[in-house]
Amino acid sequence: MTLKRSKTVQLKTARGRTASSQRWLRRQLNDPYVQEAQRLGYRSRSAFKLIQLDEKFGLLHKGQRVVDLGAAPGGWSQVAANRVIQKTSGQIIGLDLLPMEPIPGVTLIQADFMSQDGLEGLMEICPDGIDLVISDMAAPTTGHAPTDHIRTSALCEAAYDFAIDVLVLDGVFLAKVFKGGSEHMLLERMKKNFKSVRHAKPAASRAESPETYVIAKGFRGI
Numbered sequence: 690m691t692l693k694r695s696k697t698v699q700l701k702t703a704r705g706r707t708a709s710s711q712r713w714l715r716r717q718l719n720d721p722y723v724q725e726a727q728r729l730g731y732r733s734r735s736a737f738k739l740i741q742l743d744e745k746f747g748l749l750h751k752g753q754r755v756v757d758l759g760a761a762p763g764g765w766s767q768v769a770a771n772r773v774i775q776k777t778s779g780q781i782i783g784l785d786l787l788p789m790e791p792i793p794g795v796t797l798i799q800a801d802f803m804s805q806d807g808l809e810g811l812m813e814i815c816p817d818g819i820d821l822v823i824s825d826m827a828a829p830t831t832g833h834a835p836t837d838h839i840r841t842s843a844l845c846e847a848a849y850d851f852a853i854d855v856l857v858l859d860g861v862f863l864a865k866v867f868k869g870g871s872e873h874m875l876l877e878r879m880k881k882n883f884k885s886v887r888h889a890k891p892a893a894s895r896a897e898s899p900e901t902y903v904i905a906k907g908f909r910g911i
């Protein structure tokens with residue numbers, strides 16, 4: 690599902706807004722994914738990134754157990770719940786630092802994934818293994834690209850360590866990484882532990898954003 694930009698909307702008045710908030714508002718008003726997310730009831734335009742990655746890589750299937758890391762405000766969990774939950778099968782666990790409004794069929798945990806408590810809390814509710822770990826976690830940006838890269842890489846690496854502990858055989862790992870792809874050492878580990886490792890930038894990811902995604906399929910176990 691790729692969307693095209695329609696006619697540009699201009700702000701009629703600045704109404705005391707700063708230049709950067711005017712830029713943000715203009716971008717929101719002209720973003721077809723923001724409009725479509727509102728129309729379909731998704732909490733974030735990010736929902737379309739997961740939809741597009743799923744269309745390309747076939748990630749989500751009925752009955753899966755899915756962990757969504759960095760889930761707030763909940764767009765990815767909503768997409769996963771729609772595509773995975775069927776009657777009594779399928780389970781989604783969404784974790785974030787931030788509180789989230791409930792999503793039917795999704796177990797929400799508010800915790801820091803990088804803390805011992807957050808990680809242990811999550812491990813406790815995945816005793817039977819997980820089919821898919823998805824991570825859209827991003828550290829707040831500092832504007833200093835190398836720092837942002839390092840912090841988001843650290844989150845991706847921690848998500849990966851968690852994934853290889855909980856994934857079932859043939860399980861799948863999807864995570865946000867910053868441009869340049871995954872860190873070399875992490876990529877080498879992924880290639881050993883999974884049958885295929887690919888990078889992709891979905892159309893809904895803004896061209897100016899350094900984000901891209903790594904998709905590792907076919908967990909071999911360790």
Ligand SMILES: C[S@@+](CC[C@H](N)C(=O)[O-])C[C@H]1O[C@@H](n2cnc3c(N)ncnc32)[C@H](O)[C@@H]1O
Pocket residue numbers: 732733735736758759760761762763764765766784785786787800801802803825826827828829844
């Ligand atoms: C880009 S947003 C995720 C958007 C989400 N996928 C959606 O579709 O609504 C990134 C999220 O990562 C979360 N995050 C960053 N560091 C985290 C950490 N250490 N533990 C848990 N969540 C974290 C942030 O709070 C933020 O909500």
